[in-house]
Amino acid sequence: MATQSLLPAGDFRTTYADDTPIFPTRVSRMAACAAVALLCLAPLALNQYWLSLMIQIGTMAIAALGLNILVGFTGQISIGHAAFFGLGAFASAYLSTKLSVPTFFAIPLAALITAAAGLVFGLPAARLKGLYLAIATLAAQYILLDFFARAEWFTGGVVPAMAAPFRIFGITLQGDRQYFYVVLAYLVASFVLVTNLMRTRDGRALIAVRDHYLSAEIMGINLAKYRTLSFALAAFFAGIGGALYAHYQGIVSSEGFGIDRSILFLAIVIIGGLGSIMGTLMGTVFMVLLPEAMEALSALLRGGAIDQALGLRSNIAFLREIAIGLAIVFFLIVEPDGLAHRWARIKAYWKLYPFSN
Amino acid sequence: MNTQLLLQLLLNGLVVGTLYGVVAMSFVLIYKATQVVNFAQGEFLLVGAWICWWLLTRYQLPFWLGLPITLIFMLVFGIALQVCLLRPMIGEPIIAVIMVTIGLATVLQAALKWTFGTNLQPFPPLFAAQTVDVFGLPVQTVYLFSLSVSLVAMAAMAWFFRSTRYGLAMRATAFDQQVAQSLGISVKAVFAMAWAISAVVSALAGIVVAVVNGVSAGLSVYGIKVFPAVILGGLESIAGAVLGGVIIGLLENTAHFVDSEYLHWGNLYEIAPFYALVIILMIKPHGLFGIKEIERI
Numbered sequence: 315m316a317t318q319s320l321l322p323a324g325d326f327r328t329t330y331a332d333d334t335p336i337f338p339t340r341v342s343r344m345a346a347c348a349a350v351a352l353l354c355l356a357p358l359a360l361n362q363y364w365l366s367l368m369i370q371i372g373t374m375a376i377a378a379l380g381l382n383i384l385v386g387f388t389g390q391i392s393i394g395h396a397a398f399f400g401l402g403a404f405a406s407a408y409l410s411t412k413l414s415v416p417t418f419f420a421i422p423l424a425a426l427i428t429a430a431a432g433l434v435f436g437l438p439a440a441r442l443k444g445l446y447l448a449i450a451t452l453a454a455q456y457i458l459l460d461f462f463a464r465a466e467w468f469t470g471g472v473v474p475a476m477a478a479p480f481r482i483f484g485i486t487l488q489g490d491r492q493y494f495y496v497v498l499a500y501l502v503a504s505f506v507l508v509t510n511l512m513r514t515r516d517g518r519a520l521i522a523v524r525d526h527y528l529s530a531e532i533m534g535i536n537l538a539k540y541r542t543l544s545f546a547l548a549a550f551f552a553g554i555g556g557a558l559y560a561h562y563q564g565i566v567s568s569e570g571f572g573i574d575r576s577i578l579f580l581a582i583v584i585i586g587g588l589g590s591i592m593g594t595l596m597g598t599v600f601m602v603l604l605p606e607a608m609e610a611l612s613a614l615l616r617g618g619a620i621d622q623a624l625g626l627r628s629n630i631a632f633l634r635e636i637a638i639g640l641a642i643v644f645f646l647i648v649e650p651d652g653l654a655h656r657w658a659r660i661k662a663y664w665k666l667y668p669f670s671n
Numbered sequence: 672m673n674t675q676l677l678l679q680l681l682l683n684g685l686v687v688g689t690l691y692g693v694v695a696m697s698f699v700l701i702y703k704a705t706q707v708v709n710f711a712q713g714e715f716l717l718v719g720a721w722i723c724w725w726l727l728t729r730y731q732l733p734f735w736l737g738l739p740i741t742l743i744f745m746l747v748f749g750i751a752l753q754v755c756l757l758r759p760m761i762g763e764p765i766i767a768v769i770m771v772t773i774g775l776a777t778v779l780q781a782a783l784k785w786t787f788g789t790n791l792q793p794f795p796p797l798f799a800a801q802t803v804d805v806f807g808l809p810v811q812t813v814y815l816f817s818l819s820v821s822l823v824a825m826a827a828m829a830w831f832f833r834s835t836r837y838g839l840a841m842r843a844t845a846f847d848q849q850v851a852q853s854l855g856i857s858v859k860a861v862f863a864m865a866w867a868i869s870a871v872v873s874a875l876a877g878i879v880v881a882v883v884n885g886v887s888a889g890l891s892v893y894g895i896k897v898f899p900a901v902i903l904g905g906l907e908s909i910a911g912a913v914l915g916g917v918i919i920g921l922l923e924n925t926a927h928f929v930d931s932e933y934l935h936w937g938n939l940y941e942i943a944p945f946y947a948l949v950i951i952l953m954i955k956p957h958g959l960f961g962i963k964e965i966e967r968i
Contacts, residue, residue: 391766393773438952445708445906448769449898450952453945456895460942577773584770632785639777646771647759 334513353498357491365490367602372497373559375598376504378582379591380551383508385580386589387517388544389524390439391448394455395579398549400571401458402428402556404469407477407566417479417561421500424560425553431458432549439545440538455573462568474567477560490562497558504551509591511547520544521589574635581642587652596653604641605634673932680924686814686883688920689821693876694893695900695912696828697869702906703845704865707757707768711776712873713894718779719745719874720881720890721787727795734797738878742871749870753863776894784888791887813883820879824872825913831868832909841865899944903951905961914959919944 327333337343357365381395406424409415415423435454439447462469469475479486511517522530523540531537560566578601586597612630649656663670694712701709719741726737756775760768798812805815832838843851844861852858880890900919904911926943930936957963 385766389766391769438949438956442952442956445765445769446902446952446956448708449902450949452895452898453948453952456942456945457949460938460945463938464936574777577777580770580773584767588766629785632781635781636778636785639774639779639781642774642777643756643771646763646767646774647756650763650767 336509336513350498350502354495357494362490365494367606369490369494369497369562371598371602372494372501373555373562374579374582374602375555375595376501376558377552377555378579378586378598379504379508379594380548380555381579382583382586382589382591382594383511383520383551384544384548385583386587387512387524388520388541390541390544391445392451392545392548393448393573393576393580394435394451394453394458395548395552396571396573396575397455397458398428398432398552399556399559399575399579400462400566400568401431401549402553403477403560403566403571404462404475404556405553406557407475407560408468410561411476421554421557421561424557425550428553428556429546429550432552433542433546436542436545436549439541452573455576459568459571462571469566469568474565475560476565477563479561479564493562497562500554500558504554505591505595508551512591516540516543524589577642578638581638584650585641585645585652587654590652590654593652593654593657596657600653601638601641604637608633608637676932677928680928681921682810682814684921684924685917686817686920687923688917689818689825689913690876690880690916691893691896691900691920692913692916693821693824694873695897695904695916696825696909697872697876698897698901699904699906699909699912700828700872701865701869702901703909704841705753705757705862707760707772708765709869710769710772711779711894712869712897713891714776714779714783715745715749715870715873716877716880716893717783717886717888717890718748718877719870720877720886721783722874723878724792724794724881724886725787728792734795741874741878745870745874746867749867750863752870753866757866758859758862776891780888780891787886789888791885791889793885794881797882817879817883820875824875828872828909837864896944899948899951901958902948902956903958905958907962908958908960911958911960919947922947 337346356368360368377395377399380398381392384390384392402424405427406417406420409420409423410417435451438450442450479488512521519530519535519540520543522533522535523537523544527537582597582601583594584597585600586595587593609630612633645652694716697715698709698712701707701712722744723737723741726732726740727734732740752775756771757768760771798816800812802809802811803815804810832842840851840856841861841864843854843856844858848858851861876893877890880893896919897916900915901912902915903918904913904915923940923943927940930939951958
């Protein structure tokens with residue numbers, strides 16, 4: 315009920331509707347609208363480099379959101395998310411060039427195909443949990459990668475697959491500046507969709523499965539159904555992210571969908587905050603900008619003694635990987651609830667200022 | 672049917688399989704003692720192999736000196752990892768612990784590439800003779816070396832668990848941590864010891880692989896291949912891990928044989944263990960010797 319502009323000091327919620335508002339206050343709703351409006355204006359102010367980073371953040375955030383449904387809300391582990399991201403990319407490329415489906419329809423269709431694949435690989439989830447499931451998804455990762463390398467009719471094998479540029483109402487979008495809006499539209503739609511999903515019975519069922527699956531089952535939640543469903547949902551969003559990535563790049567090669575990207579997705583979800591929708595976005599921003607920060611760091615040190623001793627310039631790729639790994643370990647030990655939790659703490663601090671501690 | 676090739680591949684499978692068995696054994700050791708799934712097991716092989724290679728080529732140490740130094744380093748390394756990284760994670764959810772080891776693997780992988788480069792480096796040859804005759808069959812010396820080191824490692828592990836005080840303490844901890852603690856066993860020390868032993872045994876396997884094939888980042892694949900092996904054997908069983916490793920090694924090479932002789936798909940060698948993994952998880956998720964969890968409210 316976004317009628318008041320500030321939350322009262324005590325949280326008195328008397329109805330279920332009160333308990334699940336998207337925006338607790340009028341200010342927060344306006345802030346969200348303002349943020350989207352600001353993003354709409356962003357292409358006018360940003361240069362090419364930052365635009366491509368923003369698009370990268372957008373595609374990754376959609377895929378990571380899917381993983382957060384699976385890991386954060388349902389409590390299942392997947393170490394094969396990048397393979398689904400890749401499947402979405404290849405499927406959309408295949409649909410748009412080989413079958414000449416308009417790209418406007420190819421992206422959601424590719425996401426549905428990916429969701430179907432997620433359903434298949436999620437079937438073990440009906441029986442397995444925890445560690446066994448993690449290993450099953452690891453197998454899915456390798457099997458799908460092998461499929462990409464093998465299925466030449468689908469992926470082009472060694473030759474990268476082409477993806478048609480995005481077309482809508484007969485207009486072909488050109489350049490990052492125009493494509494940015496496509497990604498933004500999908501990003502906002504995905505986030506609104508998932509936020510609302512979590513307010514429905516199905517969303518609450520997923521959370522119940524995570525929190526205590528035995529109790530959930532006793533309360534009449536079909537465990538097998540919801541576990542598999544969450545796999546399909548995760549794959550669906552990975553498919554959208556992958557398809558957007560494919561149409562942005564124009565070509566899709568089977569590199570870049572390996573286990574290191576799966577780890578990156580997991581890192582995003584953990585650093586952002588498990589089970590936090592806005593946290594997913596924060597985590598993606600952090601993880602996409604971290605390698606750039608490393609690059610800036612090495613540029614700063616260039617020519618200095620440290621640079622010469624370590625050979626930073628030629629080893630920048632390793633520096634990035636180390637930064638990602640260290641970020642994962644650091645966050646898990648120091649801030650296991652992620653950036654979203656940290657943000658909530660900061661807000662709480664200022665809410666009570668100067669009486670906060 | 673090409674019997675010569677099949678025999679060669681089966682031998683290959685046996686050698687690789689026992690190595691998988693050794694790595695799987697050290698994986699299960701950590702899992703049983705500390706309930707941590709170690710995704711950085713392959714990187715232990717890598718660290719050990721690179722350190723040993725470095726000692727042998729840079730400082731020209733003889734193998735009998737370089738090996739113990741490497742193993743002592745790995746002992747310290749394993750303890751340090753447990754104390755610094757894994758101890759703060761006790762009691763955290765399973766995904767957090769898994770992610771810590773994944774993060775560790777990423778860091779180690781990149782740091783080693785940074786330090787030692789990305790190229791395959793040949794190991795200094797250990798044996799004068801390339802092949803030896805075993806019942807009239809020429810067998811590569813390094814294969815025999817690999818097989819014997821694996822068997823010695825397994826025997827040593829069996830002896831350790833059966834006949835030593837510390838092995839008993841470790842088994843008690845794996846059985847029930849609270850009971851073990853109440854009997855005066857330092858669970859902390861057991862955890863550190865499990866990581867240390869696992870690191871040492873993995874490094875030994877890594878060095879053996881390095882002697883056979885040379886050192887490169889590809890060595891960490893063993894850390895991934897370990898999963899089909901331990902799932903097949905059952906996560907809680909060390910003997911199962913060894914058996915699973917051998918079976919996966921043989922399966923891989925049989926797949927390679929079928930592929931090269933009949934199917935010509937290519938790459939079946941690498942992917943077959945993962946298909947096997949999915950099938951095992953579907954029909955018998957607790958493996959051959961695993962413990963089936965029974966949950967009560």
